[in-house]
Amino acid sequence: MTRDSRPSFWVHAAGGNVLSYAVMVRELSPGIDIYGIQARGLEDGQEVLTDLVQMATCYVEAVREVQPDGPYTLVGWSFGGMVAVEMAAQFRASGDEVSELVLIDTGTRDAAPGQMDLTDPGFLAGLAQFLAQSVAHQLGPAIFAALPAEARVAHFIQTAVEAGALPPTFTEDELSRILTVYAGCNDAYRAYEPAVLAVRTTLIRAEQNTDPDPRLGWAPPEGGELRVIDAPGTHVTVMHEAHVRAYARQLSDVLARATS
Structure with a gap:
């Protein structure tokens, strides 16, 4: 101050x-x-x-x-x-x-937003707009839809971390806590x-x-x-x-x- x-x-x-x-x-x-x-x-x-x-x-x-x-x-x-x-x-x-x-x-x-589903391509793309603005264009619904449901969250985090939009140590557990707070x-x-x-x-x-x-x-x-x-x-x-x-x-x- x-x-x-x-x-x-x-x-x-x-x-x-x-x-x-x-x-x-x-x-x-x-x-x-x-x-x-x-x-x-x-x-x-x-x-x-x-x-x-x-x-x-x-x-x-x-x-x-x-x-x-x-x-x-x-x-x-x-x-x-x-x-x-x-x-x-x-x-x-x-x-x-x-x-x-x-x-x-x-x-x-x-x-208020509806159901939060980490396997839903639209929800993940919206989440990218909030948490990883700089790479949101790389994390659209079509990108997630082309991936197996179980691989989508990992791809979200990897893309955001590699671009510097999220800290290098960011984990799925941290994402889960963010969503708990969000709810x-x-x-x-x-x-x-x-x-x-x-x-x-x-x-x-x-x-x-x-x-x-x-x-x-x-x-x-x-x-x-x-x-x-x-x-x-x-x-x-x-x-x-x-x-x-x-x-x-x-x-x-x-x-x-x-x-x-």
Whole structure:
């Protein structure tokens, strides 16, 4: 943390880890301090949380260990944005200020994914978009469909590791833990009634999001601002490098203002 600014705190998406923000971090302006919040359950011996309010409470405590007092800046993509909304509500309820809430294509009506099947070519291809963006074009449904079902996960990991998209030591067990966290996050999302926006909010909306509402179901906070930044891509590809570059400067300006 620099002496002249506060950090921003980035909440994991449904997969639980914060690797999805790696491209974003590289594209943001220098001097913006970032802390990633990883889900419980990715490490051995950790219990997976399946209640979004409990999850947010846990993360609020973790944030306070880094920054004891507000104002706070919270960022989240997809499911991470919904957790950030609840965190903002909890901070406000305890008397702390939240200077900015940034939601990256998080809507109030996002559909939770269906069955997670590691033998299904379509599911594996979608997983590649989240975990191995740089080689997703090499891991399409047709590629997996041409392989025996029992060889598909190994091919996924080998291709991603060889391209540097996943760590060299990444294993099938780690992938299994990610999916367990993913399932827990989806359970948490389905059971959660979104909190009302109560702080200044920036919504980065993927231009190919199918929700006809440009605010993705959110109402502006009372007496506050809900700013929408249109970004190229789908809900998933809005986080890919070529698309991140299109809005990274605007996001950098938002974060610099909020954390200064």
